[in-house]
Amino acid sequence: MKQMHTWIFVPGSDPKKLEKVEQLLSDAVIFDLEDAVPAQEKALARRLVKEELQHVPRQGTPARYVRVNAVDTPFFEQDVKGIDGVGLRGVVLPKAEDVQSVARLDALLDQLPGTENGVDGGQDRRVEIVPLIESARGLFHAYEIARASKRIKRLMFGSIDFALDIQAELTPEGQELLYARSQLVVVSRAAGIGAPIDAVFPNFRDKDGLIRETQRAKQLGFQGKLLIHPCQIGPVREVFIPSREEIVEAELIVASYQEALAAGIGSIQVRGRMVDAPVYERAKRVVEEVSHLINTKEKSDERK
Numbered sequence: 001m002k003q004m005h006t007w008i009f010v011p012g013s014d015p016k017k018l019e020k021v022e023q024l025l026s027d028a029v030i031f032d033l034e035d036a037v038p039a040q041e042k043a044l045a046r047r048l049v050k051e052e053l054q055h056v057p058r059q060g061t062p063a064r065y066v067r068v069n070a071v072d073t074p075f076f077e078q079d080v081k082g083i084d085g086v087g088l089r090g091v092v093l094p095k096a097e098d099v100q101s102v103a104r105l106d107a108l109l110d111q112l113p114g115t116e117n118g119v120d121g122g123q124d125r126r127v128e129i130v131p132l133i134e135s136a137r138g139l140f141h142a143y144e145i146a147r148a149s150k151r152i153k154r155l156m157f158g159s160i161d162f163a164l165d166i167q168a169e170l171t172p173e174g175q176e177l178l179y180a181r182s183q184l185v186v187v188s189r190a191a192g193i194g195a196p197i198d199a200v201f202p203n204f205r206d207k208d209g210l211i212r213e214t215q216r217a218k219q220l221g222f223q224g225k226l227l228i229h230p231c232q233i234g235p236v237r238e239v240f241i242p243s244r245e246e247i248v249e250a251e252l253i254v255a256s257y258q259e260a261l262a263a264g265i266g267s268i269q270v271r272g273r274m275v276d277a278p279v280y281e282r283a284k285r286v287v288e289e290v291s292h293l294i295n296t297k298e299k300s301d302e303r304k
């Protein structure tokens with residue numbers, strides 16, 4: 001499955017920000033109908049977002065997701081019914097706390113006429129559900145949630161609501177969130193879905209802080225990060241894509257280990273470090289990700 005590193009929220013009621021979506025260099029945009037939109041603007045946001053979803057996005061532009069309001073709000077059902085469109089890749093489900101809320105969304109998506117086989121050319125052409133885990137109850141049920149629908153390919157973490165719910169104090173080091181973050185990574189792997197997407201970093205002018213938090217998320221096993229401002233896309237992408245040194249090292253490990261395997265040897269050393277099956281697997285993933293990035297870039301260049 002393609003790794004998606006950068007996911008930027010765009011408030012659904014803000015035409016000026018919506019206009020910029022085509023130019024954003026993120027892997028995904030999330031049109032927000034939830035917390036970035038006040039109650040009196042919900043209907044406007046629904047209409048503007050629906051317009052955005054009427055066309056399949058051009059190759060090389062971000063995949064389109066919509067964050068609807070939570071299942072227990074008066075907006076939920078109308079939000080979901082209002083977002084049919086061939087440009088829709090997936091729906092972010094906020095305050096996901098149990099299997100039933102996923103089932104309700106799943107059932108509504110089954111009935112959406114415009115999305116039954118549209119879905120912007122993604123590999124699995126079903127509209128994806130991305131549960132946003134942002135409460136103690138959500139974290140407690142995260143494994144069942146992750147397995148609640150075939151539409152689920154990854155989870156997301158909402159740290160601000162989560163901290164509010166567990167009454168934690170958010171700090172730059174983030175130790176108060178370490179358990180939740182690690183739990184989401186483990187649960188995702190146990191459920192057989194992709195790695196999760198880490199929470200937003202609200203202080204968008206603090207580039208160094210963003211990079212530090214992104215590095216920690218990557219080290220824990222996250223595949224990407226939620227963003228709120230375009231200036232966060234570049235630094236987060238840089239952290240997640242393999243560096244030149246990592247690529248060179250990975251290619252060397254893959255080549256050396258394949259040679260060793262052909263000679264019937266299962267454990268070797270490369271530049272003084274042991275390389276065995278899991279080390280080889282990890283290096284292979286780096287090489288695969290790089291070749292995927294090159295292919296995607298070539299395809300999008302061909303279309304220009």
Ligand SMILES: CC(C)(COP(=O)(O)OP(=O)(O)OC[C@H]1O[C@@H](n2cnc3c(N)ncnc32)[C@H](O)[C@@H]1OP(=O)(O)O)[C@@H](O)C(=O)NCCC(=O)NCCSC(=O)C[C@@](O)(CC(=O)O)C(=O)O
Pocket residue numbers: 008009010011016017018020021032035036132134157158159160161162199200226228229230
């Ligand atoms: C913070 C600010 C108002 C600043 O805007 P400002 O316009 O003042 O900033 P400027 O620096 O002047 O922008 C320079 C130029 O970029 C344009 N521009 C800026 N942002 C853009 C953007 N996002 N998309 C496209 N374009 C953009 C702008 O239009 C301008 O264009 P131009 O004038 O032409 O130069 C803005 O970024 C913003 O609204 N962000 C998204 C907020 C949002 O969605 N929150 C909800 C998701 S979090 C949450 O819910 C918590 C959570 O739930 C999380 C979880 O769920 O995990 C939890 O619990 O933790």
Ligand SMILES: [Mg+2]
Pocket residue numbers: 035094134158160161
């Ligand atoms: Mg939230």
